[in-house]
Amino acid sequence: MIINGVSIDKTFAEAFPMKGTRIIITAQNLEWAMHSATAFTGFATSVIACGCEASIERTLEPSETPDGRPGVACLIFAMGGKGLAKQVETRAGQCVLTSPTSALFSGIEGEDGKEIALGKNLRFFGDGYQISKMIDGKRYWRIPVMDGEFLTQENTGVVSSVGGGNFLILAESQPQALAACEAAVKAMKQLPNIIMPFPGGVVRSGSKVGSKYKALNASTNDAFCPTLKGQTKSECSPEVESVMEIVIDGLSKEDIDKAMRVGIQAACDLGAENGIRRISAGNYGGKLGPFHFHLQEIMA
């Protein structure tokens, strides 16, 4: 399959099941909501070492938030509900509770009503002065803090999600690969229910499963490292000088399907004339996860 001169590999991206939730951070203005959201989703590129994968999904108009203030929706994913709960709690405690004028809400209903704590345990920061309020069947906590009151919903819903959807962009130069990634990420950011957790949505250090070192369970994806063309069983043809990956986590397989289609199309729109040669994917021979995203089927 060739789109605008860009070859689409007959391969599939592998992804794995995760547990996810959406939280909404509001503040006096969008700038402060964004400060809090940026901190909340910081150091959350990969579960390999961060414990979770998180990013800002989108900004919210005052009419879209529970308290009628500007807000930011964040998605956060972990390998299990327990790990997710720990990450949400510690991040909310250190990055939202602490952020001036912020309030914290759940942005999703749990699968079969399953929930994890959002502000449930943060309330103890109130040292007995915290106040509970049941509004519309949901419990909120009012925690006195130095700038007034921190309002947080008690729980947030948990849903089964998919992590690690991805595609690779192979280009003739590093600037061209990055330009294609930027175009893809920009297009994908318009879609709901997904995040690209790496810096700017792009990964330059894609990994393979396993390593020659026993202590590591992932290592550099040498087949796609252009500088190793002559040393390894390379996937890079002579004209390919740079490969970058976009990793996508989503609330469902369908959401990732859609995001990959939009992202690959945006990269292909730049076409061969801008140095974009191939689109491939992180295929680990079925070792990584049960969700398979076949590139040619997605782009058909």
Place this chain on the structure above:
Amino acid sequence: MKALTLKLKMDLAQRVDCSRLTPDKLAGKDVADIAAMELVSGRLTLPVDQLFDISGDDVNDIRFENSSAKLDHIGHAMTHGRITIEGDAGAYLGQFMTGGNIEITGNTFIYTGCEMKGGQIKINGNAGDFVGAARSGYKNGMTGGIIIVTGNTGARTGDHMRRGMILIEGNAGDYCGSRMISGTIAVLGEVGKHLGYAMKRGTILLPKMPQHGITANFNDCGSHTLAFLPLMFASFKKLDSQFAKVESFSRVQRYAGDLGGIGMGEILVKI
């Protein structure tokens, strides 16, 4: 199916315990069964059809017509369904209810919504003393649900209230929020003396300073913008009440008390 209608056909000499006439307790019964059910009235037990003309058959939608202030315990412990009352109701309307809706066109006597756990009661009139309260000698009043009173309430509104909301469009009597443990009481009109007496926790929300002022057992915590208020007002929008039309506000003067006790309750007055 038409609503099961119970039209009171006599002037009552004695109070009648109507606790058996709820959607839960009438489930599976036909009109003949219901007619033969016996209700306690004074020292007598009377069959339902001696007190009421019965029509309709939908036990999940019960109507009391020509109702009297001597019909006690209507909606007792109901979990679902709807009860509509045309006229007045007696004591303990909706006591222990956990779900469903009760609406009344007239007034209610004492202990409306006593120890209710869920559901909604709307009184299109006045309510007596001890709305949403605990029974005498008991420690927990209502623990959930909403009571809306379009008129006034008597004394001790929300006495020992633990959760839920009481929304009063008119005035509240003396000792409103007394011994309150948690929950929210909002009053659009005036409140009587001794507001929040022995209040432990919970919120009393007022759109204006009470006529008798705030008692000395409450300390002024200053003026604040509280983020939960817009959420609460937004939740009022779906109610069939004047509260749905109240313009949302979040700037309030906060008074904490009753400092004669643990002092964790609050009276919020719009500024």
